[in-house]
Amino acid sequence: MEGNGSCKKKKVCVTGAGGYVASWLVKVLLSKGYTVHGTARDPWDEKKNGHLGKLENASENLQLFKTDLLDCEGLSAAIVGCMGVFHVASPVPDKNVHVANPEVELVEPAVTGTRNVLQACLKAGVNKVVVVSSAAANMVNPKWPMDQDIDETSWTDIEYCRSTKNWYCLSKTIAEKEAWCHAKESGLDIVTICPSIVIGPMLQSTANASSLHILRYMKGGREGVENIEFPLVDVRDLAKGIVLLYEKDEAKGRYICSSFGLRVKELVEKLQCLFPDYEYPTSFNEVQHINSWKLNSQKLQSLGWVFKPLEETLKDVVKDYEEHDLFAS
Template sequence: MQVDLIEPSVVGTRNVLNACLKAKAKRVVVVSSIGAVMVNPNWPKDQAMDEECWSDRDSCKTTKNYYCLGKTIAESEAFEYAKRGELDIVTVCPSIVIGTMLQPTINASSLLLLTMLKDEHESMEDKTRHLVDVRDVAEAILLVYEKPEAKGRYICTSYTMKMQALANKLKDVYPNYNYPKSFTEVDDSGKLSSEKLQDLGWKYRPLEESIVDSVMNYEERGLLLKK
């Protein structure tokens, strides 16, 4: 599992950057993840995590969070290219991506809503989730590519909410799905800031629009029984 998660991220990023170097690309946007930001037990708890916050590699290893470890190593290596003056690199770190699916198979981000809608959990942990629409991520990537003043990292997230609050949002529009009957409290109040990206001119759509478009897309693909 460790190799399966780390190698594609690190080696894949390295291969693409080497190809960009050979092609003499003027600017490269590397799509990382908040996984490279949020695993940091030493970050002040009352301070929102921003672009200065990096996931701690030892903490990732201790908790066996190899996805976050891979993303952290890959993004760090990308900036090594920039430090050597070989490439002009900007990174975007999206949170959990929702919205209409482009890929033919279900990914981990899509499962966030799908699990809540169809898996009939009696109880679910009321974890904090950071959400962003896939279309807003695409616009963020284009923005940092086109803006000459864009530098370094950019956290890309729109909404922070607990799972119970998200379930209530879904119920408002789609009341007949099988939502969890109860939620257990979890102390995981991590905060993220996308202020740097917003200062560059990034805007994001309403959460309700993302939810409706997500569920409609799942229904059209036969991933949900229509209610």
């Protein structure tokens, strides 16, 4: 991951620095000697962002900037002087929490936010931008052949998302399309990464939406759990993948980032084997789900991306839940 990218080491900006994925990204960047400007809506909120100051090299090389994705001036102040930008911030709702106004709460910050970040990058003369999209922007595609793995040529169907009220997938798909549209018009060098469900230890103090998925399968012994696809990637592998895309000059286009494709029932069986003392679902419902394709990360792997064994991730996830006392709450 060093190689020809070392000339790009200097100052970079990470949007939404205190979030789950971004915190691991900031940690990797600081450990590699980058100076990092992080954006946060409230940098002084200890609960949300206090962990960032404790990262190795943070006291010398991390500076937080207060800004919202809809605040162009705030974004510019954070990005000016940076050679690279990692656009990570975007609303990620917990699927159990009702989103009253999805256009305002999800779509606008994701889409206008992406446009504002890229506009600020252009103004500041940034060399390269890595945009964190999602496999949510690849996978909801009813026209994709059933017998073929999903690769980077697959785009989620926006109209289908609207009709099924799949607002998160809609927000991520329109935001990524916006990024490519902007890059085509402006000539800005961008790469996008599309991770599947991200799991693994948390650096922040409160649990983010995707960290709760596995916890829910280990609590309560529910019946009739939907046996849907559960493609996943370890947050630490994802953070390294994001930096790899930044450092590799040959990285171009979209990159799916997913280590394992398995169904919920298989995942539960693996957890049950490793941790027999928890309360697992007692029955599963087979569903003909639209997301029943496997994701193909070959393009990212061909750049040198590697990932941890599933067992290691699952052990670390459960240890992390215990340390955060999440089984009790």
